[in-house]
Amino acid sequence: MDVLSDVIALVRSGQARSARVAWHGSWGQRFPSAPGSAGFQVILEGSCWLIPPSGDPVALGAGDVVFFPHGHGYALADDPSVPPAEALCDPLEDAELFVSDSRGRDGPVTVTLCGGYRLDLRHAHPLLRDLPEVIHLPVRPGHHPELRAAVGLLGDEVGNPRPGADTLVPALLDMLLLYILRACFAQAATPAKATGWAAAIADPAVGAALHAIHRDPAHPWTVQALAVQAGLSRAAFAGRFTALAGRPPMTYLTWWRLTVAAGLLRDSDAPLSEVAARIGYLSEFAFASAFKREYGIAPGKYRHSLRA
Structure with a gap:
């Protein structure tokens, strides 16, 4: 699997929800902070203003997408001077998968x-x-056509539900999240401003090593073996990986293996010996020791705590 798909698969929990709202006349709406979530707003028709947690209001037009990856609060209004009302539209709190x-x-x-x-913040990736x-993500001709297509399909399904919508809407919401993140990283990885993980994924050498780790975390990787994947010398690869990913390659490999293990403990009933083998540990004891160092709790107790 590629890095972005892996990250989303582990951090997402439960079903996403959505709401299509037609606002008439003068209006303002506050959306409170929601830790442990990510949200988006798409302007399907008309225009409004985004009042972010900090900074100046931002004018939004039809086709614009705004993404809030950390669940911070914000407000929307037809005019930035309109006092926003407290949230009445919160798709995460609604029992329905989608509302209009x-x-x-x-x-x-x-x-x-x-x-x-x-989002399950215990599995949050840097x-x-x-x-x-x-x-x-402002609408611009020729930019992010897949994102625009997903927005159109989702808007149609939520606004005009038809047979199969209960299956289509969650799939489209997941698709939209990936397209939004793709667009975010494409925007952040431009040579003039590439930093952090956007730069790590965009870098051919480090990106190749990351994809190798995520494709097969159980493989007995060494720095030299990952350097071969990256097409660099061992020393050059280690320095480049550490600079862009924020940690040495073997430290990242161990962290990712244990993150995958935590996801398996959450989502499966596989015995601990199988979980250990699937992430590259030769013994259940070695896996349990490494897991406890990372999470402060034995893997069996961790699994039990999630289901208590």
Whole structure:
């Protein structure tokens, strides 16, 4: 698997939810902070203003996407001077997978599509932690056509549910999250401003090593073996990986193996010996010792704590 797919598969928990709302006339809506989640807003029709947690208001137009990777609070309004009301639209708190609503009666109409994803922060990857609190992806001709297509499909399904929508909407929400993150990293990885994990994934050598680790974490990787994947000398690879990924290659490998193990303990009933083998440990004892060093608890107790 590639790095981004792996990260999303482990950090996502539960089902995402969405809401399509038509706002009429003068309006303002506050969306509170939601730790352990990520959310988005898409302007399907009309225009409005984003009032972020900090900084100046941002004008949004039809087709714009705004992503909140850390669940920070924000507000939307037809005018930045309008005092926002407390949240009445919170897709993560709604029992339905998707809802469609209308607020107000007269005046100009703005239609928004909001959504939220539950995140298991125990498995948070530094790739996600690197992201800023607000990401604005303005609509521009020829940019991110897949993202625009996913937005259109999701907006149609939520606004006009038909047979099969209960299956299609969650799939489209997952697709939208990946397209948003792709766009974020493509934007952040431009040569002039590439930093952190956007730069690590975009770097041909470090990216090749990361993909090798994620493709087969159980393989008996060494720094030299990963350097071969990267096409660099051992010393050059180790320095480059550490500089971009923020930790040495073997430290990252161990951390990722144990992160995968934690996900297996959460999502499967595989015995500890099988979990150990699937991440490259030759014995259950060695795996348990490494897991306890990382998580402060034995793997069996960790699994029990998730299901208590």
